[in-house]
Amino acid sequence: xxxIICLVIGxxxxxxxTGYIIGKVHKTDIREHGSGNAGTxxxxxxxxxxxxxxTCWETV
Numbered sequence: 001x002x003x004i005i006c007l008v009i010g011x012x013x014x015x016x017x018t019g020y021i022i023g024k025v026h027k028t029d030i031r032e033h034g035s036g037n038a039g040t041x042x043x044x045x046x047x048x049x050x051x052x053x054x055t056c057w058e059t060v
Contacts, residue, residue, distance in 0.1 A: 019043040019055045026051075 019038035023030030026047055034042040044052025 019051075022047060022051045022054060 017038050033046045040055045043055040
């Protein structure tokens with residue numbers, strides 16, 4: 001049962017696109033800049049080190 005709960009929590013956390021949320025905080029759609037991807041590299045290039053680190057943290 002514990003394993004199922006952990007899987008559900010991990011799945012729910014993985015649903016959020018942190019790069020997209022950070023872009024909305026900056027009032028920019030990150031998918032319209034750089035490579036068009038909402039991933040860590042594009043967040044780093046578009047918004048800087050802090051945004052890149054926050055986006056990377058979500059994938060760990």
